[in-house]
Amino acid sequence: MKKLTAILLLATAFSVPGIAYARDVTVAIQMINYQGPPAYLAVYLAKPDGSYDSTLFVAGNRTEYYRHLRGWIRGFSSSSQSLDGITGASVGSGRTVQASIAIADSLIDAGYTIHVDSAVEHGAENRDDVVMPLSQDVSGKTVSGNGYVAAMRVTL
Numbered sequence: 809m810k811k812l813t814a815i816l817l818l819a820t821a822f823s824v825p826g827i828a829y830a831r832d833v834t835v836a837i838q839m840i841n842y843q844g845p846p847a848y849l850a851v852y853l854a855k856p857d858g859s860y861d862s863t864l865f866v867a868g869n870r871t872e873y874y875r876h877l878r879g880w881i882r883g884f885s886s887s888s889q890s891l892d893g894i895t896g897a898s899v900g901s902g903r904t905v906q907a908s909i910a911i912a913d914s915l916i917d918a919g920y921t922i923h924v925d926s927a928v929e930h931g932a933e934n935r936d937d938v939v940m941p942l943s944q945d946v947s948g949k950t951v952s953g954n955g956y957v958a959a960m961r962v963t964l
Contacts, residue, residue: 830910833964835864837924837938838904840958846898847928847956848873849905850880853942856919860884864922865907866891868898876927879935916964917943926956 835851848868853861860883866874874881899905920942927933934955940946940962947964 830912831916831964832908833911833942833962834906834908835922836904836906836961836963837899838958838960839899839902839956840953841902842928842931842956844901844928844931846900846903847926848877848898849937849957850874850877850884850923850925851907852880852883852923852925853911853915854883854921854923858921860887861915861920862887863889863891863894864909864911866895867905869895873927873929876933877925877935878933879923880925911942915942922960922962924953924957924960926953928956932956 837849837851839847846868848866850866851864853864855861860880863880863884868874896905896907922940922942923936924938925933925935926937932955934957937955937957938951938953938960940951940960942962944964947962950959950961952959
């Protein structure tokens with residue numbers, strides 16, 4: 809019985825930290841009403857020093873348009889990351905896109921920021937269309953965009 813208790817305690821000690829490692833974060837982006845084709849979006853994390861950290865998701869599957877998402881592509885192209893599984897369709901005028909992403913707990917309230925770059929074919933390119941801290945303080949609050957993004961809400 810003592811061996812079983814010891815094994816259970818050790819198994820619990822090793823598994824509980826893994827459960828608390830990451831949490832699902834929901835990012836919802838509402839687009840403005842505009843004329844033209846659907847927008848491409850890059851949603852990514854920046855480190856406290858402002859440098860690129862990682863891509864959360866990309867809306868738009870045609871890679872030839874990624875160069876118009878200037879802030880994101882500069883950081884992404886210098887990384888060794890892959891986009892497998894984090895891309896989706898581009899987002900049309902007035903539409904909303906929502907994604908649930910697992911983010912390490914250690915990044916929350918640690919000075920990281922979420923950035924959104926947006927671009928439309930034959931239209932404007934908006935680096936940092938929205939920037940908001942990855943912080944409990946802004947969880948559930950809406951932040952206005954400066955370009956094709958009307959608003960973004962992040963729920964931690």
